[in-house]
Amino acid sequence: MPTRSRSLLLGILVGLSLPPAHAAAQSRSAAEAIALIEGVQSGSDSLSRMTLAQLMRTFGVPGMSVAVIRDSRIHWAKGYGIADVETGAAVDTGTLFQAASISKPVAAMASLRAVQDRRFGLDDDINTILRSWKLNGGEFTRERPVTPRTLMSHISGLGDAFGYPGYEPGAPLPTMVQLMEGRDPSVTGPLFMERAPWTAFEYSGGGVTLMQLALTDARRRPFAEILRTDVLEPIGMSRSTFDQPLSAARDRNAARAHDRAGKGRGPKWHVYPELAAAGLWTTASDLARFAIEVERSARGESNRVLSRTMAQEMLTPVGVGSYAIGFSLAKQGEGWYFSHGGSNWGFQSNLIMHTVKGYGLAVMTNADGGGPLMAELLRRVRRVYAWDSEAAPVPRGYDAPVTTPPATVAAELLARYPGRYQGATIDAAVRLENGVLEIAADGGGWTPLVAMSDTEFVLRGTTRFRFVRDASGVVSGLVVRISGRDVLLPRR
Secondary structure: HEEEEEHHHHHOOOOOEEEEEEEHHOOOOOOHHHHHOOOOOOOOOOOOOOOHHHHHHOOOOOOOEEEEEEEOOOEEEEEEEEEEEOOOEEEEOOOOOOHHHHHHHHHHHHHHHHHHHOOOOOOOOHHHHHOOOOOHHHHHOOOOOOOHHHHOOOOOOEEEOOOOOOOOOOOOOOOOHHHHOOOOOOOOOOOHHHHHHOOOOOOOOHHEEEHHHHHHHHHOOOHHHHHHHHHHHHHOOOOOOOOOOOOOOHHHEEEOOOOOOOEEEOOOOOOOOOOHOOEEEEHHHHHHHHHHHHHHHHHOOOOOOOOHHHHHOOOOOOOOOOOOOOOEEEOOOEEEEEEOOOOOOOOEEEEEEEOOOOOOEEEEEOOHHHHHHHHHHHHHHHHHHOHHHHHOOOOOOOOOOOOOOOOOHHHHOOOOOEEEEEOOOOOEEEEEOOOOEEEEEEEOOOEOOOOOOOOEEEEEOEEEEEEOOOOOOOOOEEEEEOOOOOEEEEOO
16 A cells, blocks of 8 residues: 555544544543543553553652643543642642742733733833843844843743752742842842844743843732732632742642652742742642633633733744743644643643633642653543544545435444454454444544445545455455545455
């Protein structure tokens, strides 16, 4: 079979099987979806053979909070495991985790709100906004300045060469100017220019921290207060705060930081004065509410914080690198998704959502080993909810749609067709379900075939199949018409 025919055939069998799977996902209850995600999977790899609880133990993650989004709503949310190994407190949907770098897109929304309120422009020179400190761009900013747009999309030319390790509770905290200049008691180095703005993408937490300073200078209010009034409260993120350190009242249901073995790391958590870059305490449900607001605002359906035009800035890559304002954008399978991950001392988190289809996932963990656990959870959610990140491209059609009324085939004949049909690279299966033939390929969903004769069937009115029988009626193969030619899959 020619290579092109193989790939097109796979696209037809796998890609065209997705709509029924998507329909099933849309009608599946939360309890049904949870059971499928938490249980052993159908794959043969080692992770598929584990339950979700076993995966948490394998990766040394005591606790996890999950919120799954469907139809631009939270379909279900659930807490798993232990929030604090020292107290044994369980995780529930209200348990607070550190969002780490997912703080950045939340902070970006507040800056965009300031732009919307005409406090400054996205393309203004940052030094025209700053009052308490000035950035020395030197020769790098002679032609183009550092701006809010470049800071929040990581193309400002700023380098920091570090993440933020945080500070132990009770330790002296640096001022914003001390952070910018790397002076005691800051535990990180100074902010500096490495290249001209718009030259290249380089992730810069320091650049986001500079934007934090600019926003507080423009608003003349504390950053945590700005975020509470401008973003968190309007969206309904009632379990979220940028207060650092966390208050005693909120700490009563906050997770502890754990290492890769699932053991406590000493202090319950670290403190992050770099609020915009790493300072958000929140829940998976509140992160889901935030993502939903971004998606719906960009469609003009909510706009509790941003106008449609301003929200679209968060979903439109700036042109250099993969970032828009605050979020990374990527094509996965046949869909476009906005996302951001987070990694603080003892915490790992991830937030991802489709730009237009209304599904997504927020997950937060309280251990350094949360990354691979979150990746496997995302893989399961994608499959159970039939995200288009799992879809193959729909091949171009070469045959006119079949409009002839379906034929009636005797049950005795239909019973001969179920089985496995395998070519050089394609493994297809046919089954008889409630009197209807269905086909699937390479682990894809089952799709019904419509009879046009005793041996000929169609899939969605376009893709044609013909079962090959000898004179005695024994079925020996399945012929698929693709790219204007017939491709035979022998029966195994």
